[in-house]
Each structure stands twice: as C-alpha cells, then as structure tokens.
Amino acid sequence: MSKSFDVARERALPAPVLGRAGVPYRLAEIRLAWRNMWRNWRRTTIAVIAIVLGLILLLFMDGLIAGSDQAIFGNAVRLYGGNIQIHAVGFREKATRLPMLPLENADLVVQTARAQPQVTFAAKRINTVGMVSSREGTYAVAITGVEPTVEASYSLQAEHIAEGRYLLPDDGDAVVIGRALADLLQVGVGDRITLVGKSLSGTMRQRTMTIVGIYDLGMAEAEKLSVFITLEEAQTLYNLRDRVTEVTIGLQKVGQEQEVVAALRRAFPELEVDSWATLRPELRQTMDIKAAVSSFFAFTVILIAAIGILNLMLMAVFERTREMGVLAAIGMKGRQIMTLFLWEGTLIGVVGAVVGCGLGTLVLVALNQMGGLDFSFASGMGEIGALMATRIYFSFSLPGILSRGLMVAIIAALAALYPAWQAARQEPARALHHL
Structure with a gap:
C-alpha cells in the first residue's frame, strides 16, 4: 500500500512540478507509467514474454512464407524462361x-x-x-x-x-x-x-x-x-x-x-x-491466393497475441482496484487514470516489440546460417513440391521486421484501451473498499 500511495502522491504533485502542459507533463506521465509497470515485475515479464513469443512466431512465419515464395515462384519463373x-x-x-x-x-x-x-x-x-x-x-x-x-x-x-x-x-x-x-x-x-x-x-x-x-x-x-x-x-x-x-x-x-x-x-x-x-497470369493468381492464406494465418497469430495482452491488462486493472481508488481520492481525474493505464500498455508493447524484433532476427539469421529448413520431403508432393527447393531459406528485410514490431506495439496499446477505460470508471469509494 505504501508504494502505491507514494506513486499516487507523486502523480498528484502540483502542476508546476510536473509542468502544466506539453513535453514535461507527458514525460512525467510516461515515467510514472514505467514505474508502475515494473512494480509487479512478474506480471509485466509474463506480458512481455507473450508479446516476444508471438512476434518471433510471426517473423518466423513471414520469413518462411517469403522464402518459400522465392523458391516456388522463382523456380516457376525459371521454368518458363x-x-x-x-x-x-x-x-x-x-x-x-x-x-x-x-x-x-x-x-x-x-x-x-x-x-x-x-x-x-x-x-x-x-x-x-x-x-x-x-x-x-x-x-x-x-x-x-x-x-x-x-x-x-x-x-x-x-x-x-x-x-x-x-x-x-x-x-x-x-x-x-x-x-x-x-x-x-x-x-x-x-x-x-x-x-x-x-x-x-x-x-x-x-x-x-x-x-x-x-x-x-x-x-x-x-x-x-x-x-x-x-x-x-x-x-x-x-x-x-x-x-x-x-x-x-x-x-x-x-x-x-x-x-x-x-x-x-x-x-x-x-x-x-x-x-x-x-x-503467365495463372502464376499471379496462385501467388495472390497463397498471399491471402498467409495473411490469414498471420492475422490469427496477431489476434492470439492481442487477446493475451488484453487478458493480462484486465488482470492488472482488477488487481489494482484499491490503488485506483487512492489515485481518484487524491484528485486524479478519470481521464488521467485512463491515460496512465494506456501508457503502461503501450510501454509493455514497445518493450516486447523491441525484444521480439531483436530475438526474431537473430533466430532467422541463425537458421539461415545453419542451412535453412530441409524440405526435401516435399519433392514428391505434386507440382508445388517439385518446384520447391530441397532447402528453404528465410527471406526477411529490416523494414518488414520493423513494421511487424510497430504493429505489435500498436496492438498492445489498443488492447490496453478497454482495461484503461474500465479503470477510469471506478468509483473512488467502492474502489477503496475493494478486497
């Protein structure tokens, strides 16, 4: 309770200390959100790990799909001249x-x-x-x-x-x-x-x-x-x-x-x-269908990660109901409480995206250096298997990796929106008596 109250008291400091508006005020909000985020480091670590694993899986799928496209359609193009x-x-x-x-x-x-x-x-x-x-x-x-x-x-x-x-x-x-x-x-x-x-x-x-x-x-x-x-x-x-x-x-x-x-x-x-x-328009149609199927699987991975983040943020809100009552009791408005929780979700997403992009890139580079993935088993599986190389190398680019990381960070911020709104709606008196 003392840590929560200290954080709340810092947030309730007079405007001249934090700055009335603009960058100093926002920096104070971000600093406070960062401190709150690591107060329960186990919960935050679980959330970050969930984001990192989801992002690594997403980058793995992207690299594998792009690599198989280069192998299959590259060989098809060679076949036709x-x-x-x-x-x-x-x-x-x-x-x-x-x-x-x-x-x-x-x-x-x-x-x-x-x-x-x-x-x-x-x-x-x-x-x-x-x-x-x-x-x-x-x-x-x-x-x-x-x-x-x-x-x-x-x-x-x-x-x-x-x-x-x-x-x-x-x-x-x-x-x-x-x-x-x-x-x-x-x-x-x-x-x-x-x-x-x-x-x-x-x-x-x-x-x-x-x-x-x-x-x-x-x-x-x-x-x-x-x-x-x-x-x-x-x-x-x-x-x-x-x-x-x-x-x-x-x-x-x-x-x-x-x-x-x-x-x-x-x-x-x-x-x-x-x-x-x-x-060869039939090749273009095949490539478009494959891209649509790949996008569906990528969306499924992103959706699973978003649901996980949403669940973790909701747990954070319910666990900290008394703290929100303290924040409201010392004068913090609902909009300010909502902003605080949004910043926490955004920061969790940013940390997860940075770590996930770094680890995901290292995984793909390591797999390529090890010779890619062995797909020799597909050689007898029809024309697509015949066109596919015996080894698939992951294809990726820095802009593509950064765009995936940015997307995951945005999803984490959006996943925190509903829990933040729930936090802003808490009645101070009821929140203070929450067990």
Missing part, C-alpha cells in the same frame, strides 16, 4: 501460339538489360511450335533454341538433367527432352528422334536429332511440352540466320520486375516488354 521477356510487337496478342516474330536489335537489348543492377542474366532465344516423333508416336511440343553457355547456370531444365548432359555451344543435331516425353517416345540418351518446327516463312522444317540429355522436373506436363536445341541450330533450321524471337531476363528475386520492366520500356518503346505476371 525468366522473370521478364522481350518480343517484337504483336507477340503478346498471339503468345500462346508462339508466333515467329524476329526481334530487332537483340544484342542491344541484351546489353541494356544486363546493365540493370537487378538482372542476373539476359539471353537470346528462339521459340516455335512443332512436333517430335519416334516409332512410338508423334507429340506436339514447344521448341526452344537457347544459348547453352548463358542459360546453363540459370535454366531449371539444365539443373535437373537426369541422364546424359545439357547442350553445348558446338552441338549440331542435339536435343534435350523431358523424362515424361522420353517415356512416351520410348527413347533414351543417344537415340534419334524426328523434330518438326514452324519456320519464319510458316513452312514446317524437319530434322532428325540425337538426344543428348533428359531432364526430370517431377512435373510430367512440363516435361512433355518442351524440348531444347542450340540457338545456332534453331537459326539455321528455321531460316532466322542471326536473328532471334525473344530476349529472356532473369532477376535476383521475384518481385523486382516492375522497376526493370519500366526501365526497359523507356529504352525500347517499340518492343513488347512483359513480366511473368503478364505472360
């Missing part, structure tokens, strides 16, 4: 049919793209539709001519060669196909298949090719649809000489496309510059 693709005018309208539209100034486009700091690679390609056949049957495919030396380090197909090897610059009649297509054709490395593709003039050009590699992505549909030959071979076969039909660009991270697309559109207004979000 890059974050950004540049074509001649008219391609976008007929993109699903892979029109043979030569791209002018391809070398200049590649040089300009590589000058962007976010770009990891820029490569020339030829894409056309065609068919591949063996004695077992004929199947429609997309034929892609690539620069092996440029794409070998980026291509998802090159990374997942299961038999044989990837293309080499001096390969002539060589082709790399998918596992599912090889099974349909009943062929293997070293076997010959017939490749038919549409040339620039619209005629179909045919050539017998040797299979030098088979890639296995764990996605049968993707493996059936795409075959790869060298860019030089495609230029010869489809009457394009030194020309190409697209420039494909890879970026450091999914999500950096908008800035690079804007820069390239300014540099080449006569060309069509598109990101994967434009050319």
